[in-house]
Amino acid sequence: MPESTYTQLVELSAALLLLCAVLIVWRRSLGAQIRLLAVQGWALAGLVAVLGVHEDSVELVSVAVLVAVLKGVVLPRVLSRTTAADRAAAREETPLINTTASLLAVSFLTMLAYLVSRPVLVLGSTPAVAAVPVGVAMTLLGFLVLSTRRHAVSQLIGFLLLDNGIATVAFLTAGGVPLVVELGVSLDVLLVVLILQVLTSRIRTEFGDADLDDMTELHD
Amino acid sequence: MADGMRRYAGVAAATVVLVAGLALDVAVAGGGTVTALGGELRADALSAFMLTVVGAVGLTATWSGMGARSDPPPSTSYAALVVLFLGAMSLGVLADNLGVLWVAVEATTIATAFLVGHHRSRRALEAAWKYVVLGSVGVAIAFFGIVLLYAATRSAGAATLSWATLSSTQPDLDPSLVRLAAALTILGFATKAGLAPMHSWLPDAHSQAPAPVSGLMSGVLLSVAFYAILRVQAIAAPVIGTGMMRGMLATAGLLSLGVATLLLIAQRDLKRMLAYSSVEHMGVLALAAAVGGTLAIAAALLHVLGHGLAKASAFVASGWILETEGTTRLEDLRLLFRRRPGVAVPFLVAMTALLGLPPFSLFFSEVAIVVAGVQRGMTWVMAGAVLLLLGAFAALARQVASIAFGAADGDPGPPPDWSAPGRRFPLGVALGVTAVAAFVAGPFADLLTDAAGVLGAAAG
Numbered sequence: 260m261p262e263s264t265y266t267q268l269v270e271l272s273a274a275l276l277l278l279c280a281v282l283i284v285w286r287r288s289l290g291a292q293i294r295l296l297a298v299q300g301w302a303l304a305g306l307v308a309v310l311g312v313h314e315d316s317v318e319l320v321s322v323a324v325l326v327a328v329l330k331g332v333v334l335p336r337v338l339s340r341t342t343a344a345d346r347a348a349a350r351e352e353t354p355l356i357n358t359t360a361s362l363l364a365v366s367f368l369t370m371l372a373y374l375v376s377r378p379v380l381v382l383g384s385t386p387a388v389a390a391v392p393v394g395v396a397m398t399l400l401g402f403l404v405l406s407t408r409r410h411a412v413s414q415l416i417g418f419l420l421l422d423n424g425i426a427t428v429a430f431l432t433a434g435g436v437p438l439v440v441e442l443g444v445s446l447d448v449l450l451v452v453l454i455l456q457v458l459t460s461r462i463r464t465e466f467g468d469a470d471l472d473d474m475t476e477l478h479d
Numbered sequence: 480m481a482d483g484m485r486r487y488a489g490v491a492a493a494t495v496v497l498v499a500g501l502a503l504d505v506a507v508a509g510g511g512t513v514t515a516l517g518g519e520l521r522a523d524a525l526s527a528f529m530l531t532v533v534g535a536v537g538l539t540a541t542w543s544g545m546g547a548r549s550d551p552p553p554s555t556s557y558a559a560l561v562v563l564f565l566g567a568m569s570l571g572v573l574a575d576n577l578g579v580l581w582v583a584v585e586a587t588t589i590a591t592a593f594l595v596g597h598h599r600s601r602r603a604l605e606a607a608w609k610y611v612v613l614g615s616v617g618v619a620i621a622f623f624g625i626v627l628l629y630a631a632t633r634s635a636g637a638a639t640l641s642w643a644t645l646s647s648t649q650p651d652l653d654p655s656l657v658r659l660a661a662a663l664t665i666l667g668f669a670t671k672a673g674l675a676p677m678h679s680w681l682p683d684a685h686s687q688a689p690a691p692v693s694g695l696m697s698g699v700l701l702s703v704a705f706y707a708i709l710r711v712q713a714i715a716a717p718v719i720g721t722g723m724m725r726g727m728l729a730t731a732g733l734l735s736l737g738v739a740t741l742l743l744i745a746q747r748d749l750k751r752m753l754a755y756s757s758v759e760h761m762g763v764l765a766l767a768a769a770v771g772g773t774l775a776i777a778a779a780l781l782h783v784l785g786h787g788l789a790k791a792s793a794f795v796a797s798g799w800i801l802e803t804e805g806t807t808r809l810e811d812l813r814l815l816f817r818r819r820p821g822v823a824v825p826f827l828v829a830m831t832a833l834l835g836l837p838p839f840s841l842f843f844s845e846v847a848i849v850v851a852g853v854q855r856g857m858t859w860v861m862a863g864a865v866l867l868l869l870g871a872f873a874a875l876a877r878q879v880a881s882i883a884f885g886a887a888d889g890d891p892g893p894p895p896d897w898s899a900p901g902r903r904f905p906l907g908v909a910l911g912v913t914a915v916a917a918f919v920a921g922p923f924a925d926l927l928t929d930a931a932g933v934l935g936a937a938a939g
Contacts, residue, residue: 378655432630440578
């Protein structure tokens with residue numbers, strides 16, 4: 260692959276990743292957020308595939324397939340199943356901050372991401388390293404979603420956004436982690452999401468809906 | 480038959496871990512290492528010691544829980560999850576690869592999530608949700624740090640996450656990247672270790688989980704997360720010095736002691752009281768890690784063992800109290816010592832250990848950590864720590880005293896009940912070990928200094 264094509268493809272997938280993250284913060288509909296998360300999963304898989312082809316690494320290309328299956332198909336499907344139960348209320352109704360404020364926070368956090376990524380830039384001036392702030396921004400936006408949304412599934416989406424961000428940084432800086440770790444991490448993420456899905460349905464049975472604001476019994 | 484398997488699965492797993500830990504302790508005595516699976520699994524003196532702790536605390540919690548009638552009801556998933564938990568923790572301390580250590584720590588979140596939510600009440604559900612979300616996000620931060628560490632080794636020429644390689648070759652890593660990596664990794668594992676200000680999941684999870692599970696989480700999970708901090712610290716120290724990490728750990732330590740003291744004073748629930756006592760003891764461990772050096776780390780490891788055994792015993796006994804009294808509200812448990820000495824005596828002995836009174840080893844390890852801190856010039860930090868420890872002691876002692884003593888209301892009531900709904904023998908052994916551990920000179924002291932030396936070798 261010519262160097263210029265490689266640069267463009269890396270930049271394209273990074274832009275797509277960030278765009279999906281911003282749109283997830285913007286949208287209130289859980290269905291739309293889940294679809295965006297799936298698109299982001301495919302974008303991440305594309306990024307890994309591009310890196311794999313560029314480095315002639317069969318291992319990375321196979322990891323790209325794993326990422327596509329897990330983050331592009333399986334996890335979004337698990338999330339959709341969770342929201343299928345309450346079609347009517349599949350919206351984030353009571354976020355702690357409104358949409359305008361969240362989008363302001365997005366721009367602030369993205370700038371912050373470029374600031375805190377500076378130590379990473381010592382790794383060289385390659386297109387991959389230049390895109391690292393995108394991964395950091397996704398991680399920070401994941402935190403934003405986790406801390407401002409009160410619907411159980413929204414928090415799940417925030418967690419996965421955070422995880423995608425960390426995975427993006429891992430692939431951009433180090434070509435991913437060793438395969439045994441990658442497999443373990445993927446399995447862990449899948450199981451955590453499945454557990455949270457089960458807990459979500461139990462919460463819905465117990466409290467009537469999946470709004471976490473009702474869970475205030477434990478305190479000192 | 481199947482019922483027997485369910486009953487004995489946890490005990491059998493813990494016994495295997497304990498025996499393996501003791502065997503490794505002997506095998507690696509004097510600074511050797513044992514490796515398996517092409518170096519993926521590696522036991523040095525530190526891993527062997529931690530494996531022994533996992534086994535010993537695991538055995539205390541599982542064995543004494545046998546014979547319990549209702550809490551928890553024996554079920555296949557419960558037994559399987561306890562075995563999975565012990566397996567993941569053993570993998571964590573034996574893994575050579577920091578990434579695998581991370582995977583194992585995260586796997587315990589998965590194993591314990593349903594254990595925390597085992598009672599299926601609203602409160603248990605809330606605790607389980609908070610625990611999984613906060614725990615996963617916390618360790619995700621640690622994973623971010625590990626990724627950056629891996630990137631640093633890659634740009635230094637040899638991509639590796641192997642602890643053995645990193646600590647023996649000490650590659651020329653970029654300091655600014657390692658600083659960020661170490662900060663994130665320590666922050667992440669500190670969440671899992673229940674250090675303030677990331678401790679908020681801990682009292683909820685510990686108070687809602689079945690008692691033996693609370694004991695396992697407090698004695699094993701927190702300790703293994705602390706062990707992960709020690710490993711990362713040893714790798715980062717030669718590159719960036721100890722200054723930043725010392726600052727982080729000392730702050731977290733003092734903050735944990737402060738938070739624990741404040742919330743112990745007004746605590747009204749027995750199990751939450753034990754949970755905040757865990758926050759307090761993790762604060763002591765964080766201070767020991769901040770001090771560093773053979774004396775402080777050896778004392779910290781002794782503290783890990785003493786706290787694990789005593790806290791597991793206290794939680795198991797609190798489960799018996801819940802079962803016989805039907806409540807864990809402290810105000811309903813006044814004079815329990817007179818009414819039900821059968822469950823109150825094990826509880827009070829465990830609390831004496833946790834209060835840090837001699838002859839229990841926690842007294843000696845706390846003194847040693849403070850002495851080591853003063854030797855290393857952290858006098859003011861240690862002065863603050865001692866004040867907060869005294870505060871926590873007073874708060875905890877007041878709560879415990881209301882169970883042990885208190886004014887009798889004149890009515891003699893029914894005769895004292897000496898029965899217990901579980902097995903007291905394992906608690907006796909665990910607390911006995913805690914009581915004599917500090918006095919067993921010779922091989923045990925060598926074991927601790929060997930284990931501390933593993934980290935010292937890396938720190939240079």
